[in-house]
Amino acid sequence: MTEAPLRLGTRRSALAMAQSGHVAEAVTSRTGRAVELVEITTHGDVSREQLTQIGGTGVFVNALRDALHAGEVDFVVHSLKDLPTGKPEGITLAAVPPRHDPRDVLVARDGLALAELPAGSRIGTGSPRRAAQLRLLGLGHEILPIRGNVDTRVGYVRSGKLDGVVLARAGLGRLGRAEEVTETFDPLHMLPAPGQGALAVECAAHDAALVELLAGLDDSDTRAAVLAERTLLAVLEAGCSAPVGALCEVAEGEQVTELYLRAVVANVDGTDSVRLSATGTLDEAEKIGRELAAELLARGASGLMGERVP
Numbered sequence: 001m002t003e004a005p006l007r008l009g010t011r012r013s014a015l016a017m018a019q020s021g022h023v024a025e026a027v028t029s030r031t032g033r034a035v036e037l038v039e040i041t042t043h044g045d046v047s048r049e050q051l052t053q054i055g056g057t058g059v060f061v062n063a064l065r066d067a068l069h070a071g072e073v074d075f076v077v078h079s080l081k082d083l084p085t086g087k088p089e090g091i092t093l094a095a096v097p098p099r100h101d102p103r104d105v106l107v108a109r110d111g112l113a114l115a116e117l118p119a120g121s122r123i124g125t126g127s128p129r130r131a132a133q134l135r136l137l138g139l140g141h142e143i144l145p146i147r148g149n150v151d152t153r154v155g156y157v158r159s160g161k162l163d164g165v166v167l168a169r170a171g172l173g174r175l176g177r178a179e180e181v182t183e184t185f186d187p188l189h190m191l192p193a194p195g196q197g198a199l200a201v202e203c204a205a206h207d208a209a210l211v212e213l214l215a216g217l218d219d220s221d222t223r224a225a226v227l228a229e230r231t232l233l234a235v236l237e238a239g240c241s242a243p244v245g246a247l248c249e250v251a252e253g254e255q256v257t258e259l260y261l262r263a264v265v266a267n268v269d270g271t272d273s274v275r276l277s278a279t280g281t282l283d284e285a286e287k288i289g290r291e292l293a294a295e296l297l298a299r300g301a302s303g304l305m306g307e308r309v310p
């Protein structure tokens with residue numbers, strides 16, 4: 001008798017379907033187990049309110065976890081950057097697959113890069129982190145809040161409503177739209193969200209056989225990198241909408257694997273920021289995240305995050 005297909009709970013958005021489909025294929029090719037996608041609708045998908053007003057992207061996560069708890073699905077896939085930093089009860093982070101490009105990108109009119117857009121150009125982003133870092137560049141662009149899926153956001157550029165929008169490269173890439181990118185930001189200018197470009201595969205903690213099966217998808221370098229970034233975020237006690245950027249890169253040294261963590265905390269109006277970095281070995285991920293956060297706080301990070309745009 002063949003085993004029943006594993007049920008993978010997913011949101012219906014094109015990005016979520018692409019991410020879930022990618023993980024489903026990886027599971028099937030590794031284990032021979034069939035995987036079926038089960039669609040789940042979340043409050044975040046149906047609400048037109050600004051994400052920051054409905055409690056951040058955590059709303060996407062909760063509906064999937066509820067379906068896990070209810071036993072309606074066997075496992076779920078999230079964009080790791082959308083996960084709140086707290087550990088959920090009864091759920092295991094079974095795998096963090098190899099990360100895609102973590103950087104942010106610009107999709108602008110006429111193939112232009114950011115510095116080619118004149119002062120006064122209209123740039124859209126719904127992310128306070130991206131808005132603050134764009135303002136810090138001092139190019140005189142007008143930064144406008146937008147939301148919606150990738151199609152909607154890029155659509156504002158195609159229709160001429162905006163001169164450019166900033167998005168995650170990983171999202172565009174997973175949708176097969178990477179060729180629409182007009183500039184990939186150097187993390188020196190634009191640090192991504194902690195966890196950006198990585199996926200999180202979760203299942204019920206009590207399902208030991210499934211925890212073991214999914215562990216085959218895990219990439220230890222990616223797991224360490226996102227642990228460093230997310231520990232930093234947790235210590236800063238910043239919500240997912242706070243202007244905090246962090247990127248941990250992994251480099252194979254001769255003896256040890258090295259981590260290089262960079263972070264920025266800015267105020268939302270992009271007039272002030274603190275930017276620091278740290279290095280450590282692979283097993284020091286949590287430590288360097290914690291210590292770099294402490295250093296940022298010592299240099300005034302909490303005051304910056306507390307300020308509000310008038």
Ligand SMILES: NCc1[nH]cc(CCC(=O)O)c1CC(=O)O
Nearest residue numbers: 079082167168170171196197198
């Ligand atoms: N905030 C929504 C969201 N969550 C994950 C991605 C992209 C994929 C990723 O970063 O892993 C996006 C879209 C974006 O930020 O452009």
